[in-house]
Amino acid sequence: MKKPTGTRTDDSDQTLVDVAAIDQIAKIVSKYDLSEVEVEFGEFRVRLSRERAAAPIAYAPAPPSLAPAPAPVMQSAPAERAVAAEVADDFVDAVKSPMVGTAYLRASPDAKPFVEIGAVVKPGDKLLLVEAMKTFNDILAPRGGKVTNILVTDGSPVEYGQPLIVIE
Secondary structure (H helix, E strand, C coil): CCCCCCECCCCCCCECCCHHHHHHHHHHHHHCCCCEEEEEECCEEEEEECCCCCCCCCCCCCCCCCCCCCCCCCCCCHHHHHHHHHHHHHCCCCEECCCCEEEECCCCCCCCCCCCCCCEECCCCEEEEEEECCEEEEEECCCCEEEEEECCCCCEEECCCCEEEEEC
């Protein structure tokens, strides 16, 4: 470090700081990638620091998913949706599924169906079964009448509120 070259303007005996020495320290800070340096000579103290920009955060790409991709959902055309709405309107009085599950028209594969088209049923007669969570639920006739249409096939999946059988 060089000796100070000037004197203070307040007529004291202390000398001014050597700007060249501070410049040299700043170069050392930069060269060694230091964020801060403090130098002290008796009562004279210099502290140099520099603000570092935040390091960019690098994100690693997520590992590929091991689960199979879901099958694409087929969107029905507006005409098909209109037909589905008409079919639902035609069966307003139909016996509807009280749950999501699988519909069975017979107790076992070799048994005869609970009801067939044209059969006359009384309130409380078993119409079919809906299996949900390994439990078979009886679907009973809410009113008496003649079975005019069976809207599901044996073993087909059913949704909540889906029409199952029409009784007139």
